[in-house]
Amino acid sequence: MAAWQNLVNFLGPDLTRIVVGLVGVLALVQVNALFLVWLERKVAAHIQLRIGPKEVGPFGILQTIVDGIKLVSKELITPRHVDRKLFMLAPIAVFLPVLVSFVVIPFSERLIIRDMNVGLLLIFAFSTFNVLAVLVGGWASNNKYSLLGAVRAVAQNVAYEIPLLLTVLSVVMWSNSLQMSEIVASQSKVWNVFWMPVAALIYLICATAETNRAPFDIPEAESELVAGFHTEYSGMRFALFFLAEYSNMLIVAAVATTLFFGGWKSFPGLGFLPVPGWIWFFAKTYVLIFVAMWVRWTFPRLRFDQLMNFCWKIMIPVALLHLIVYAGVIKIIN
Amino acid sequence: MIKDIVEGGWSLIAGMWVTIRRIYRPVVTVQYPRKYLEMSPAYRGHIEFAQFPETGSHNCVACGTCMRFCPTNVIKVQGEKTHTHSEKRASLYFIDFSHCSLCGLCVANCPTQTLKFSGEYDLAHYSRWDGVVDLIQRLEESA
Numbered sequence: 001m002a003a004w005q006n007l008v009n010f011l012g013p014d015l016t017r018i019v020v021g022l023v024g025v026l027a028l029v030q031v032n033a034l035f036l037v038w039l040e041r042k043v044a045a046h047i048q049l050r051i052g053p054k055e056v057g058p059f060g061i062l063q064t065i066v067d068g069i070k071l072v073s074k075e076l077i078t079p080r081h082v083d084r085k086l087f088m089l090a091p092i093a094v095f096l097p098v099l100v101s102f103v104v105i106p107f108s109e110r111l112i113i114r115d116m117n118v119g120l121l122l123i124f125a126f127s128t129f130n131v132l133a134v135l136v137g138g139w140a141s142n143n144k145y146s147l148l149g150a151v152r153a154v155a156q157n158v159a160y161e162i163p164l165l166l167t168v169l170s171v172v173m174w175s176n177s178l179q180m181s182e183i184v185a186s187q188s189k190v191w192n193v194f195w196m197p198v199a200a201l202i203y204l205i206c207a208t209a210e211t212n213r214a215p216f217d218i219p220e221a222e223s224e225l226v227a228g229f230h231t232e233y234s235g236m237r238f239a240l241f242f243l244a245e246y247s248n249m250l251i252v253a254a255v256a257t258t259l260f261f262g263g264w265k266s267f268p269g270l271g272f273l274p275v276p277g278w279i280w281f282f283a284k285t286y287v288l289i290f291v292a293m294w295v296r297w298t299f300p301r302l303r304f305d306q307l308m309n310f311c312w313k314i315m316i317p318v319a320l321l322h323l324i325v326y327a328g329v330i331k332i333i334n
Numbered sequence: 335m336i337k338d339i340v341e342g343g344w345s346l347i348a349g350m351w352v353t354i355r356r357i358y359r360p361v362v363t364v365q366y367p368r369k370y371l372e373m374s375p376a377y378r379g380h381i382e383f384a385q386f387p388e389t390g391s392h393n394c395v396a397c398g399t400c401m402r403f404c405p406t407n408v409i410k411v412q413g414e415k416t417h418t419h420s421e422k423r424a425s426l427y428f429i430d431f432s433h434c435s436l437c438g439l440c441v442a443n444c445p446t447q448t449l450k451f452s453g454e455y456d457l458a459h460y461s462r463w464d465g466v467v468d469l470i471q472r473l474e475e476s477a
Binding site: 043046047048049050051294295297298299314 | 346349353354356357359360361362363365
């Protein structure tokens with residue numbers, strides 16, 4: 001306890017909060033990735049009538065740790081004709097913004113590192129970094145598959161960011177704030193998913209596309225592009241891309257929980273249960289992640305023109321229309 | 335356009351209903367090193383002796399037809415007579431499975447039909463000499 005007091009005295013309350021929060025977020029990101037990789041393999045296996053990992057630990061839960069040890073112990077290969085600095089920078093650049101986004105996510109009423117009044121803006125600003133890192137990685141690899149994967153990733157993410165932000169905008173208009181805790185508070189009566197289901201649907205589709213997951217996994221399409229933008233990466237650099245992908249899933253699902261599913265609030269009609277808010281939050285988040293996995297193992301990959309047509313001809317007009325209609329409705333209600 | 339969206343959306347829901355039911359179905363894969371499958375009768379493992387109910391043993395007369403037909407010279411058979419005017423019977427029968435192409439000429443041409451394909455499928459070995467099979471010993475062990 002004295003050591004704790006010393007730390008607080010030395011850093012001051014604000015800095016302590018940030019340091020402790022970042023350490024917690026780092027731990028959360030790692031544990032989450034370990035769990036999600038295992039869960040993904042189990043879900044995939046059971047959908048295909050297999051068992052999945054089962055040898056290492058009970059139900060194979062330690063399989064990902066063993067895989068991680070393997071990846072860490074492997075050599076970091078830098079091919080001869082790559083752009084060395086950018087090649088090494090890309091895995092770091094893809095992973096760092098992930099950490100920043102966790103700063104403003106409200107895990108419960110008081111469990112939030114910093115409740116900024118531009119929280120939502122911060123998340124979407126930093127998640128755009130992801131695209132840049134993917135482009136840098138694909139470009140620096142000096143490999144046609146990497147470059148094609150990166151180009152596809154940029155085209156896809158830029159296109160799907162528009163309907164994503166448009167739907168988020170209608171939520172922001174309703175809650176009248178960009179602050180994450182305010183957005184949750186505005187859903188105390190009814191969750192936004194019941195009040196604007198179309199927006200929730202568009203958000204979930206765009207979020208799947210933003211995290212480059214099937215059926216929108218065109219940037220890393222195994223059957224066409226080997227592994228897309230991370231073809232040339234090995235060892236821990238590859239693991240960082242992998243870690244960023246699963247952490248991005250968590251962020252996207254956590255933001256969806258905050259925006260549409262009532263954040264840390266209990267499920268409707270279960271408010272009497274003595275369950276802390278963060279358990280509700282994580283329950284909702286992981287249900288959403290499970291749905292994303294379920295979708296991944298159900299649908300085949302889209303062709304690139306189908307993907308772009310779907311975005312520009314359906315998603316963006318619907319999102320725009322949704323925004324205009326809800327703007328009118330909110331004006332009338334107020 | 336609207337019709338496409340509704341029909342497409344419905345097909346997506348139908349697809350997801352198909353996969354979610356699979357999660358609770360029993361698995362169909364066999365956990366191989368712990369459980370073994372029974373092979374179908376048409377499967378070709380390496381050859382082995384058939385056991386005839388009349389004699390309770392094989393019926394190989396060591397004529398050497400299989401040895402001469404074998405395209406890769408895999409088979410080595412020797413026989414001896416029990417007494418002067420009796421038929422020969424195989425006393426040694428070895429195959430080197432590492433060279434065998436499972437063509438089946440030996441099985442097709444055996445005059446006493448004492449050769450058949452086994453259901454053996456665990457055929458990977460650590461050394462090339464592990465591929466040598468003693469058919470007589472194998473028959474005695476199975477009996």
